[in-house]
Amino acid sequence: MRKIIATAILLISAIYVGYAGSIASVQSGDWNDPATWGGAVPGTGDDVTVSHDVTINSSLVVNSLTFGQAYYPNPDIGTLVIGSNSIVTVTTGETNLNRSGNVLTVEEGSSLVKTSGDFKVSAQATVAINGGVEVQNGDFTVSGGNNSTLIVAESGSLAVSGEFTYAHSNQTIDILGNVTVGSMKASGGSGTTFNIGSTATFTITNALTITTTQSFLVNGDFNIGSVSVTGGSPIFEIGEGGSMNVFGNFDLASSGGLDISAGSGTVSVGGDMNIAGGASANVDGTLAVDGNLSIESDGNRITGSGSVSATTADCPGDDCGIGDEDEVTSAPAPAPEPEDPSLPVELMSFVLSADQNSVSITWETATEINNDRFNVYRSDDGEDFELIYTVDGHGTTNDIQRYGYTDYPGLSGVYFYQLEQVDYDGKNEFFNVKQVAFGTASQTQNLTIYPVPLSANEDFYVSYPETNEVVTAKIYDLSGSLSLALTAERQQNRIRFMSAELGLQSGIYIVQIQVGQNITTQKIRLQ
Known part of the structure; x- marks a missing residue:
């Protein structure tokens, strides 16, 4: 008898550890529906894997969040929609969309906050940001496979404390909102177009390093600490109304190019600009260099019909391409204001x-x-x-x-x-x-339903101290065909749930209650 009891205790302990640790979706549905996870709704302290179509419409905190692919019992690809006015906080670990077809959508008014760990998009995955994504202590990478997509909508924002990196071929990066990153590195295959739309502001606090062939289409504001091109043939195309502000030096080497094709397009360089190697520049708009403009050889001379100015110039034969050296240096450009983009x-x-x-x-x-x-x-x-x-x-x-x-x-x-x-x-x-x-750390243990047993025509309660936390509750039957919201009323040191008004029949039901970040799922019997 003792052995049987001991075995039962071990089994219960194992189940509890699984519940409190790693939780993966078993079918598509709402995050707060126990059926989505096979009975245990993930919350604070849990490591979560999304392998089906899951939607969140509440604020929550989890330990880690990753995306996967399910084969059994319900084959699917992990997608997650963070609904409007929801804040999802991920406290640690790497968030990785590493299966072809993984999709993360952050709707307008919502946000995903990673307080620690990197964020990776790979293997033909998609991240669509209509709200906000913040990586507070980590990097953001689009790599690990070709044909991935990052979209930051006009209403969206992306903030990365570390480095923003993209690699491999044919990635789609479409920026229409506000993006701020610590530094940025473009490397890997070709075929990627980095589009900064007319409504966008993309700010790189420190350096942009380019080692491969990439295209930057700038119709909005592109603010950079410094630019270093060390390989490939990157093209910076400044469209109508677009502006590129480099607050340090702009080193355009290798075989890259700068194309200010629109008359209203502008490039301002706060430091020196060096055009060397196989690089070239076409200026039909405005190029203003506050430091020295250096042209390495005849093949690097600037073409076009626009305006070029610099404080000093070093060009072969005193010919920089547009006018002569005297014309280039006669109209020095003002330095970009130091408070933009990351200052004051x-x-x-x-x-x-x-x-x-x-x-x-x-x-x-x-x-x-x-x-x-x-x-x-x-x-x-x-x-x-x-x-x-x-x-x-x-x-x-x-x-x-x-x-x-x-x-x-x-x-x-x-x-x-x-x-x-x-x-x-x-x-x-x-x-x-x-x-x-x-002041809520110890309150999960208080989410216990009473009275028990409960009559079908009476309400039930949970003891809970008075707080400002949002209270939500749902009740389900065992078949999952019935799902009703419960009205909650805050009372002194307890919460009342109006189950009597639902007209439920006698039987066994599942009740899920969320108070702030605290969630409980319990069975009740109505007599």
């Missing part, structure tokens, strides 16, 4: 942490220029924010500066924080919204 403040980190009593808010800057102050805002719904703290900036500095504030919200729940930077001249910039769960 280069934010290194913005971190929230919470315990049962307070929320700690810390942030660091790498550089500051004319920075007057920071404002910290708080919201309990992610939409309406109030100012809770102001601290003076450090003016102009190249040293790392650290800031901090401790907030005491009072009421437990999920809170959203946003940081604003303000210049001496009143210009401001808002950084991405962060969220944190405050």
Whole structure:
């Protein structure tokens, strides 16, 4: 008898570990439907694999998120749609779309936040960003196979703290919204067109390094720390209304080219520009170099009918191609304003942490220029924010500066924080919204339904401290054919669920309750 009991305990323990650790989809459906996962809805601390068509319409936190392909019992390819007004936070691990046909869609008003780990798109996978994607401590890579797609819509944004890399052939990268990356590297096969649309702003804080043949079609704003072309034949085509701003040096070597084909297209270089090797430039718009313009040989001379200016020029035979050297240097271009794109403040980190009593808010800057102050805002719904703290900036500095504030919200729940930077001249910039769960860490154990047994014509309750967390609940029959939403009412230290109004028959049902990030699924018997 003891052996049987011991075996049962071991089996139960094994099931529990699987439930709390790695969870994979078993069929298509809603994230919060237990049937999608075979009974256990993933949440905080879980490693999740999406291998079917799954939709999220609520905010949640998971440990890791990957995409796969299912063969049994329901063959499918993993796709995930993050619905509007949802925030999905992934705390660690690599997120990888590595199966042909994997798709991630982030709808407008929603966001995916990776607080740690890399994000990879490969093997003919697709990422469509209509809301926001933020990789806070990692890289973003489009590689591992040909014919992958990255689309950032006009309403979308992508922020990557590390390096943005794309490789292999025939990748589709279409940027219509706002993208900010730490650095960028283009390598691998040919056939990829990097499209920056007229509504887009693409900012590379540090260097763009190109080692292969790529095409950059710029009709929006392309802001870069510096450009180095070391291989291949990349083409920068600046279209009507497009602008390319290089805040450091622009080294166009190998056999690449710059084509400012439209009269209103502009390229501004804050440092020096070097055209060498097999490279060439056609300027029908405007090329303005604040430093020295260097033309290596006769074959590198600039063609076109536009305007070229530089502070100094070094061209063979004093002939840079458009006019002579005197004409080129007679109209020096103003340097690009230093506050664009990453200044006046280069934010290194913005971190929230919470315990049962307070929320700690810390942030660091790498550089500051004319920075007057920071404002910290708080919201309990992610939409309406109030100012809770102001601290003076450090003016102009190249040293790392650290800031901090401790907030005491009072009421437990999920809170959203946003940081604003303000210049001496009143210009401001808002950084991405962060969220944190405050005072809720121990409350999962309290999601226990009572009274038991329950009559079909009465409501049920769970004990739960008063918080600002959103409450949702659904009830299912065992066949899965019935799925109804339960109305919830917050009462002092408990939540009432209006099951009586549904007119349910006697029998066994499955109830799923979510309070903030806490989720429970329980069976109840109605008499």
